[in-house]
Amino acid sequence: MNLSKKLLAGVTAAIMMVSAASTSAFAAETSDLDAGTYTVDSELSLYVNAMGGIEFADDLYKSTEITVDESGNAYATLNFYHGTGEFSIYTVSVYHFINADKSAPGFYESDGTLNTTDITYTLSEASDTLPDSNGNEYQYVTSITVPVEVDDSEVYLWLYVDSQIMGCQFGDGSGNAASNTPGETTPCEALLTIDWDTLTAGSSSGAADADETSSASANVTYTATVEDTGDSYEVAIPESIVVDPSTKEGTYTVEASDFDLADGAYVEVSADTSGTLSDGTNLIAFSNALESVQLTKTGDSANGTVTVTEDAPASGTYTGTLDFAIYNYAAD
Helix, strand or coil: CCCCEEEEEEEEEEEEECCCCCCCCCECCCCCCCCEEEEEEEEEEEEECCCCCEECCCCCEEEEEEEECCCCCEEEEEEECCCCCCCEECCEECCCEECCCCCCCEEECCCCCEECCCCEEEECCCCCEEECCCCCEEECEEEEEEEECCCCCEEEEEEEEECCCCCEEEEECCCCCCCCCCCCCCCCEEEEEEEEEEEEECCCCCCCCCCCCCCCCCCCCEEEECCCCCCEEEEECCCEEEEECCCCEEEEEEEEEEEECCCCCEEEEEECCEEEEECCCCEEEEEEEECCCCECCCCCEEEEEEEECCCCCCCCCEEEEEEEEEEEECCC
């Protein structure tokens, strides 16, 4: 199969702050979506009406992506930050995360049936764990993917949010079980709200017609080869980005390496436009701007800048990650 356009892979670069460009895409018609990946505005609420009211989705939920397959089936992939939080319970900073070991993630179908089968999720590395209130260490959920109906703006999820202080089962809010009872329905809702009017095809770099998608994570250079188009190349993603504490900016370059593309073929790279850095206790926000450049030969490059947009509440080293996506556009 000779694909004309293909989203090849995602990679991750580490960002560090020591001592404390937007591009165009088009809005898709939700009534007739082509196969591909879409960005969308969304919110996740994991609210507990106790201890003055706590929104557990804060500093945990990152974003939702919509994927449509060749049969027209739509899926929502929810992405989560590393399991740290700014809020406190009883003066203790809470490190919260989704614990799939205690209760498998799920979603509610349109008729109210809980479904924990037709869902996939990813976990942190085996060495990357967080503790529950008993001191037991668990890998945490980094993303989940659930089927959705196009234009259905509300989806109830089944998620057990754990921490070193307490845990709570979130669902459709129809039960009365207490906290620390995984798998038991509580009054707490896990509600994903999707604004389908903001659905945008492709990535921020304009890769609106990618025919296939795949993803990977790494803190090193990712080398990719597209066999069926005849194109081969390497894209050098920075292994780390250091932010200057005096300017709050860190510059980096994405560079084409060993490019062997057919005439008319090119590669584009996009990246998250925002994220957070953590010192293990506190979180600060950053923005990111990466040039939209078509890479066609070895040596071509695109420059980017990470800017910390908040003042650090305490001295120290703040770290985080920046996700990149690489798109190969084969010759027509």
